[in-house]
Amino acid sequence: MRYLIVGNGVAGTKAAEVIRKRDPKAEITVLSAEEVPFYRRPALVDHLSARVPLQSLWGRPEQFYQEQRIDLRLNARATGLDAREHRVELASGEVLAYDRLLLAAGIASARGYIPGDTLKGIVSLQRLADLNTIRELAQLARQAVVIGEGVIGLEMARAFRELGLPVRYLISGPRFWSNLFPPEASALIEERLAAHGVEVQPEVEAVAFLGRDGRVRAVQTARGESIPADLVGLSIAMRPSVPWAEAAGLQVTNNRVSVDEQLATALPDVFAAGDMVRLPGETAPFGWLRAWHQGVVAGINLTGGAAPLRRRTITVSTRAFGMPILAMGDLQPAGRNVKREHGDYPTDGVYKELVVADGRLVGALFVGEVSEAGRVEELVRRQVPYAEIDPGLLRALFDVRYWRGGGSEVLCPVCKFLVQVGEEAVRSGELTCPICGAEFLLRLTGDRFMAVLE
Ligand SMILES: Cc1cc2nc3c(=O)[nH]c(=O)nc-3n(C[C@H](O)[C@H](O)[C@H](O)COP(=O)(O)OP(=O)(O)OC[C@H]3O[C@@H](n4cnc5c(N)ncnc54)[C@H](O)[C@@H]3O)c2cc1C
Structure with missing residues (x-):
């Protein structure tokens, strides 16, 4: 049986491990769009600040893929899926055939939602390679701004502070995470941010980025203000890293690929797991441990099992x-x-x-x-x-x-x-x-x- 896994993050790697255990004869191929193998993504900022050395960032030892007989293809971005023919196309032009496919490509902040959001100096933090980009841009920056009230926004604020920049955190609501948390909890988070030099600016909606010589210089707000910024951390419009999902026939609901309780998609022999999927009725489809659990369940179900997902609270x-x-x-x-x-x-x-x-x-x-x-x-x-x-x-x-x-x-x-x-x-x-x-x-x-x- 040929198993193809698009994504070498936590969900894809766990699934590959489980498949190998359950099917010793399986042919397993794992694709990554990055140039390095699976690493502990939530520790990226601790790596930036040198609290986590590179060798502690790796999620698996170097010999893992060889020992597990996993054909890991780095720098191998999947660009299309023909589910009827059971084939995946790569950016290189290569076409890979599969019997069972797992999509576990994670999510990324999409561009094109705020005018000017492709200017130089506007970054997101998703991959190890982003740290170098942020480091380089920070050298010439004097004022950083963060937009996007999620975990990754918080981490970008931390990264910018680690690099010594003053940080303004623009949030559209009246207080931090006001749609989720009570005022007491928001206040503690805001106090924590302030204690670490992050200035939270509530009720600010960014409507455009203004630039000079191709580089961002300011954030324009709905109230007509212009907030100086030469480094912007943007983590809004999080979308699956497979922009071709709908064209391939997958059902995409509210910006995530829909799966059932067994992580099966609407297409035959295609499963999906991790940040890129939404289970029926799920409101917060995000998180390292959630992806870890889903990788295990996907591995079982790809190999013919019928493990239901135990929903995390x-x-x-x-x-x-x-x-x-x-x-x-x-x-x-x-x-x-x-x-x-x-x-x-x-x-x-x-x-x-x-x-x-x-x-x-x-x-x-x-x-x-x-x-x-x-x-x-x-x-x-x-x-x-x-x-x-x-x-x-x-x-x-x-x-x-x-x-x-x-x-x-x-x-x-x-x-x-x-x-x-x-x-x-x-x-x-x-x-x-x-x-x-x-x-x-x-x-x-x-x-x-x-x-x-x-
Ligand atoms: C800075 C940071 C801090 C975080 N902190 C926390 C935290 O505190 N708590 C928490 O629960 N979660 C946190 N997370 C989120 C957590 O890392 C994710 O929830 C988790 O990594 C999702 O796992 P995944 O396997 O779905 O996708 P990912 O880990 O994103 O892996 C996706 C994989 O797919 C590959 N890929 C993408 N597109 C393609 C393509 N087209 N073709 C081939 N390969 C592709 C990528 O290269 C990668 O190998 C954080 C994330 C970041 C970036």
Whole structure:
């Protein structure tokens, strides 16, 4: 059986591993549009700042592809799909035949949405190669601006600060992540950004980029202002990195390729996974761990299995300048009797909230500290009645006097998996993420653990 995987990110690589385990005779070809093999994309800015050396960025050891008998083709961009003939075209003109195809090409910020957005100095951060572009442009820049209120926008702000530039973060809403988070959580994120030298400017809509000599010089706003900027981080209009998807017959809904619960697309023998796909009813199709899980399920189903996807409740799992942010379940349940429990928070840079609808736990948010998140996730998944939650857990969650650190969890600074802090880790001060393998240090700052890359 010939398996072709478009994408050597986390979803594509996990799928290839699973296929090899389940089908020792499989012919596996993996395509990447980049010049380097699979790496830990969320650690890009830590690599820029030299906290993560290049050898720790790689997702698999050098000999992996040979050992697994995977034909990895770098610099091999897929440019078209003929599903009837079971063929994929490459930019080089080569045509590859397959029996089963997995599309796992990720997403990228599309251009052409704001006039002037192709000027030099307007960048996005998606690939390792983007770091060099950003470094070079930053040398001649004096004022950076970030547009796009997502995880990647936050990371670009961090990258620009690491390079010593003043940063203005333009957001269209009244406060950071106002469509997702309560005001208390937004305030903590904004405080964190301000403490790291990022000036958040609310209710600013960019309508054009103004340039001179082909390079961006300013952002023009809907209110007619002109904000000086010679480096702009743009992460809006995120689209699948296969612009030919619809032409090939794939169903694209709300800017993502539609798949069913088994990651099958509308085309025979074509599956898709990772950031580029949307499951039925899914609102936040993004994230490293989500792509990791989907890679596993895709690998099983491509080889004839029928593994349904266990939907993840975690919708946001990231760090804003080192501050962990974890959201799970439904934070904005509509049309129900909704209560928000947040105990003593916000306090001391931490906010924790449980969202209860019609008496059941439907969502939770952790900002600044995630000790109890694993236990809460299980309860959110089962939507347990609030009255049945262990009072000990509620005390540990909401009454800061009861926080003891024992049985804590921290977010892996690389893939943002919730890692248990065992006694040994507390003793040694060192932890290894069981998912991505990143090694990091455990620091007790004040009365809570922080995961630190050094
Ligand atoms: C700077 C940064 C910080 C991030 N931080 C976080 C975080 O804190 N938490 C979190 O959960 N997620 C984070 N993410 C997102 C996370 O990295 C993605 O969710 C995850 O990598 C998606 O995996 P994927 O396999 O779907 O796609 P990707 O990892 O994007 O891989 C796509 C692969 O497809 C290849 N490709 C693309 N187009 C083609 C083509 N036409 N032909 C052939 N190959 C192609 C690419 O070269 C690449 O190999 C971050 C991402 C970035 C860039």
